[in-house]
Amino acid sequence: MQQKLQPIFKDLVLIGGGHSHAIALKMFGRKPLPGVSLTLITAAKNTAYSGMLPGHIAGFYSHDECHIDLRPLANFAQAQLYIDRVVALDLENHKVLCANGLVVDFDVLSIDIGSTPATVSVSGAAEYAIAAKPVSQLLEHWYELIEAVGENPQEPIRIAIVGGGAGGVELALSMQSHLHRILLQTQQAIQNLEVHLFQRGTELMPNYHSSVRHQIQQILTARGIKLHLGETVCKVAPTPHRETKEIFEIKCESGLTVECNKIFWVTQASAPEWLKSAGLETDEQGFILVEDTLQSQTHPQVFAAGDIATMVNHPRPKAGVFAVRQGKPLFENLQRILLGKSLKPYRPQKQYLSLIGTGDERAIATRGIITLPPHKLLWRYKDWIDRRFMERFHFEKKSDIMSV
Ligand SMILES: Cc1cc2nc3c(=O)[nH]c(=O)nc-3n(C[C@H](O)[C@H](O)[C@H](O)COP(=O)(O)OP(=O)(O)OC[C@H]3O[C@@H](n4cnc5c(N)ncnc54)[C@H](O)[C@@H]3O)c2cc1C
Incomplete structure (x- = not known):
């Protein structure tokens, strides 16, 4: 039987397999948009989940337990996956340029590449x-x-x-x-x-x-x-x-x-130079300034989430918890822009429960002015939340991976 091919009208390109994009990809897999070609360009085939990274260093989690494998995730979302590092953007001609010479066209772009600690100002x-x-x-x-x-x-x-x-x-x-x-x-x-x-x-x-x-x-x-x-x-x-x-x-x-x-x-977190050079409006540290819709202030076809974005109206510390929470509103607004619908504003929470591991299978819990001292039960609660988060990215079938 001949399969009816769907015409492709729009190219949505995601740069970086960070927390927000991992969630958005999962949601695209569940709710695909016919006629949209999805591409993920990311520097490595797996990405660390920040909530479990300190626990991995302490020796409580294996490498795989705290990393999301982006290949089955991209496969689930029916996204083309390129393992490459983006080095420049040509926003006028809607092109993404990668370190290995790959050039990818886009209609809508989303950036979730995290941040790196600033070292340039200190000699050595x-x-x-x-x-x-x-x-x-x-x-x-x-x-x-x-x-x-x-x-x-x-x-x-x-x-x-x-x-x-x-x-x-x-x-x-x-x-x-x-x-x-x-x-x-x-x-x-x-x-x-x-x-x-x-x-x-x-x-x-x-x-x-x-x-x-x-x-x-x-x-x-x-x-x-x-x-x-x-x-x-x-x-x-x-x-x-x-x-x-x-x-x-x-x-x-x-x-x-x-x-x-x-x-x-x-x-202190810093951002790569190529975002500013591309013409995107950034803050003093080079992070992309975004509106409440997670759209760039200067380029409405460009979205950003996670550490790399600074919400103009709601600045927050650079933390994985915010990147995770932006995943769903990012997905919804990407769908809405592709469908020609009006976008929805997102307002991040000001106060949130933070569970901080103390390296000994205990954790401190804090929210606003209330702080609970380190306790094993708080660690167990944190462990339960983190494992539940990671379960979303476990896929039974790892075959047929669209990796390039
Ligand atoms: C030691 C340490 C411990 C931390 N612990 C916690 C914690 O317990 N809780 C918490 O909330 N936060 C924690 N953080 C902060 C947290 O790691 C970040 O806030 C979080 O990872 C940001 O998520 P993100 O989605 O913005 O990007 P990331 O999670 O950093 O993901 C970025 C992705 O983009 C890819 N990428 C990067 N550059 C490019 C490029 N040029 N082209 C293509 N792909 C690219 C990377 O490969 C990666 O997959 C910790 C940070 C550190 C350093």
Whole structure:
């Protein structure tokens, strides 16, 4: 029997397999739009779920448990998948340009490429520190480190985390917890490990209520994590007069200098230059300014969500929770624009429940001015929410994957 082919009228291109796009793809799979050709261009075949990433570093989740495989997801959404990095946009001619030379045409474009910690302003940071994003690179270095500690547990090791926001704090607690377990399993003293956390401001996690900040500081201090508050790192360099390059000096503006074996960089989020160069209106950090409909202020055929977008009327911290919540309104407005319907405004919540893992299978819960201290039950609740989220992306059939 001959199959009736549907004519394709519109090209919808999604750049980046971030949280919002993962949800939008799932919804497109459930509710496809006839006549629309869907394409996903993303840098890697899987994408990390931020809620479970610290738990993976702490050793509680496997790599697969905290990553969404974008190939079966794209297949489910009947989307063409290109594993490539976008490097430029030609908005006048409606084209997306990729690192491998691929050029993709679009009628409607959506961008969800996340953010990376800014390293450019600090001498040596880009060369010698390990940025927390892209996650794949962070994990490569992390796996190398746990392997090295496992092989030589008797050797003292010092790690530094630069940036005392939620990401930096969770990373410090999770890394310490995992490395302590390795040292204990090999009957070594946990004193072999030193963890240093540098924060420019005098308070950790400045986006959170003071009750959380107070608890977090107490936990870090009790765990022996060395806090350097009010310290601005200004230089990172290999230690002079050492044969191995695996010892680095971290210099602060105050004159404080600390030697470390590994430096993880989790500072303020930044955006790639090509968005601004393409002519998109951005904020000072280079994030795309979007209206309540998630459309670019200057280019209504371009949408953005997640870290890479700054909502002009409702700015929020760069966190996975907001990227997740934008998935559904993004999907609905993409459908509406393709159908020629008017778009719906989206207003993100101001207050939300935040569950922060403390690296020991406990979590703190906070919402507004209320904060509950670390507890196993809160971790179990967080674990249940996170696993339920990931279940949405488990597909039975992985065959027939449209990957290029
Ligand atoms: C260590 C750490 C811990 C964190 N923990 C939490 C937490 O517990 N809870 C929380 O809410 N937030 C957490 N965050 C913040 C969270 O990771 C981000 O806010 C969240 O990932 C943003 O989601 P996103 O959808 O914007 O982009 P991402 O999740 O970053 O996804 C971006 C996607 O785009 C792809 N991509 C990137 N550039 C390109 C390109 N040029 N071309 C094509 N594809 C591209 C990437 O491969 C990736 O798949 C943490 C961050 C860090 C660093």
